[in-house]
Amino acid sequence: MTARESPRDEPSLEVVAKSSAWQGFLSGATVIATSMLLEIISKLLESWVGESGVLSSLSYWLSRIAVLVVVLAAGYVLWRRLSAVRERMRAERELRLTADLVPPGPAPPTMPGPPAPPRVDPGLNGDIVxxxxxELPFDRYAAAALYDTVSAMLVVWRRVPQAWPAEQRSATAVIADLVRTGALRHGEHDRLVRTAVPERPARAEVLASLEWEAALPSLLRHHADRxxxxAAALDSAHLASGAxxxxxxxxxxxxxxxxxxxAHAADFAPSLLDAAIPELTRIVDALDLWSVRDGSExxxxxxxxxxxxxxxxxxxPLEYELARIRTGHPVPTSHISWLHPYKAALAARAxxxxxxxxxxSPPPNQPDLKKEGGERNTPPVAADEAVRLLERAWRRLPRRDVAGEVGALIDLGVLHLREGRLGVxxxxxxxxxxxxxxxxxxxxAAHAVETSGVMWWARGERxxxxxxxxxxxxxxxxxxxxxGIARCLxxxxxxLVIAPEYGALLLPEDTDRAQVVRQxxxxxAECERLRRHPPGHHDPTCxxxxYRDLARAAVGEPLPTGIDRWPSAEPDHL
Known part of the structure; x- marks a missing residue:
């Protein structure tokens, strides 16, 4: 045990601290026993005290407390039932989100470049679509997204009382006409590319139209829904590859x-921005989840x-403060009430x-060792403050935010590993x-198990x-x-480069030490490829x-540039 790892640092984390006290106090047997005991004491006091005002008052309040315990227990049971119903509804909602998704095929080897600027075609004059x-700041559209956008423009007049729709055709017919007249052309990967635009109506007239107010929110909503x-499919084993x-x-x-x-926000009326901001936030939420898998932060x-x-x-306020957190600059003072359902999660993320x-951050007046290929040591004061912040974040997170709780606990585990407090x-x-x-x-769960492997290695249990x-x-x-695959590889x-004697755990038993190092x-090399490092990449901080340099020095021969044999699977009995 190290100096920092004293016995008082070792108690296990109270994983159920958010509810264990109430669970114990309001469990069925405890409720009945507590209520009966309070009622018996109350009756005994009534029979003993006679006309004593103080003890009569005490007996009265004990009876009321017994009733209160029963009411609290009933409320707790009802809350647990509602929580179970909400969890079941959440699971059903996730299933509905991914039920009819069709995974795309592999991407083409070369992606198309930006299209040429659209030409001005007077033959399109008067076509509001x-x-x-x-006026929309986009050059190409997914076919399904354009269909939803044009549909919204065609039906927008139905919201106006006593107004006759200006366009009676379907979205399919309108898009087909735009393709026929050369305003659009079919591109790669189910895209439609804008190739021609009209001179009239003028920009001011378009920005004042109902079609304009319907177009952008519909386009953003389509992409936000997809x-x-x-993003929900990323955690599905049978849809993860497609996602x-x-x-x-x-x-x-x-x-x-x-x-x-x-960039074009100045062209949008406040009502248009009000419709766009929630959809933009949903798109950013999905990109945020994806970046954790892809490293595209x-x-x-x-x-x-x-x-x-x-x-x-x-x-x-919620979307603004979340956007500030995502840019790395949380607001110093939040304007969101603690009664808001997302306030606790937002504060935890900050x-x-x-x-x-x-x-x-490197310590002041010291070089950044991480940039020089070394290990950065966190000052004890900063480490203690980080522990305090992470534990507060974990306690603030609502119980339904499982991913947030897991992330906070893993961050705490990594911090304690850096300090050498392996038991904690x-x-x-x-x-x-x-x-x-x-x-x-x-x-x-995989991330927690992976990080536990680092802990076992540090303990010497290889x-x-x-x-x-x-x-x-x-x-x-x-x-x-x-x-995750890159990190585990x-x-x-x-x-195995530094301890090839363990090769039999991951490779066939007859593999010699040199072949273990080569594998x-x-x-x-596969790890670097998954991280999208260019071929021949060499970075001393990586x-x-x-370790590839160490392997090259050990075997003295050209090393494989890709994976030859994957590590063997974990035995079923473990």
Whole structure:
């Protein structure tokens, strides 16, 4: 036990601290026993005290407390039943979201470049749909998204009393006419590309039209619905691969949608922005979930910088503060009441961001060792503050936010690992794994098991570490979790480079030590490929690169540039 790992640091985390006291107090046997005891004492006092006013008053209040205990118990049971119903409804909603999704095929080897600027075609003059498409800041549209957008423009007049619809045709017919007249052409991957625009109606007339007010919200709503559904599919074993392909093919379009909407916000009336902001927030939510799998936080961050100025804080405080958190600059003072259902989760996310910022920042007047390929040491004061923030974040999170709780516990475990407090780290990681498995969060459970492998390795229990990484790798492969697979391959590859004697746990028993190291180098190469490092990439701050250098020095021959044989699966009996 280290100096920092004193016995008082070792108690296990109270995983059910949010409800255990009430569960114990309001359990059936306890309620009956407490109520009967209070009632008996009350009756005894009535028979003993006679005319004593003080004891008569005490007897009266004891009877009322007994009734209160029963009422609280009934309320607690009702609340638990409602919670179970809400959880069942949430599960059913997730099933509905992913029920009819059709995974896309592999992306083409080359993606089309930006289309040529559209030409001006006087033959389209007077076509309000073509004019609206001219003013929208987009060059190409998904066919289904354009169908929804045109449909919204065609039916918008039905909202106006005593107004006759200006357009009687269907969206399919209108789009077909635009293709026939050359305003649109069919592009790759079910896209329609804008190729011609009208001169009239003029811009001011278009921006004042009802069609304009209907077009952008409908377009954003379509993409927000699709992104939300595919984000829910990321945790589905049979849809995860399709969800990954969908985001890989659509993420640039979604970011373009956000960036161009923000850049042209001056063209939109306040009512139009009011309709657009919730949909933009849903798209960002989906990209946020995807970036955890793909490592594309930097690409998202460049787009997210444009969102806070777009969102009026007075009308959308939740969306504004969430956008500030995502850009790495949480507001110092929140304007959201603690009665708001998302206030606790928002405050927890802000605490987590501040804690991680403390861990990532180098100490003042000291070089950033991480940039030089070394390990960064967090000052004790900063580490203690980070622990306080992360534990407060965990306690603030609502019970239904399983992924948030699991993430906070894993962050705590990683922090304690960095400090060498292995016993405390184990408690946090075990708690995260149990919560994730109970809350149907397979990616969170795999992450907890993966991080536990680091803890076992630090304790010197290398076999248990390798088994943990095997188990996590299996789950990540089922979920097609790119970054999770890359991390596990890095763990396993680096472990066998420095300890090839454990190769029989991951490779056939007849594999010699040199071949073990070569296979491990291939896993490290696959790790770099999954992280989208260019061929021949070498970075001394990258662990995979450093351990490939060690493998090259050990075997003295060219190393494989890709994976040859995957690590064997975890034995079923473990």
């Amino acid at each position: 073509a004019a609206v498409l001219r 992104a939300t559904r595919w 990954r392909r969908w985001f890989e093919q659509e993420q640039d379009q979604l970011r373009t949608l956000i960036a161009r909407t923000a 930097s690409a998202n961050r460049a787009v997210l910088q444009a969102l806070p100025p777009l969102i009026p804080r007075s009308r959308y 605490d987590t961001l501040r804690a991680l910022a403390l861990l990532e 780290a184990r408690d946090r990681l075990d708690a995260a794994r149990v919560l994730a498995e109970a809350g149907r969060d397979p990616a969170g 076999r248990r570490a390798l088994r943990s990484w095997q188990r996590a790798l299996r789950t990540y492969r089922e979920l097609d979790h790119r970054l 890095q763990h396993l590859g680096s472990a 491990a180098a291939g896993w490290l 662990l995979a690169s450093r």
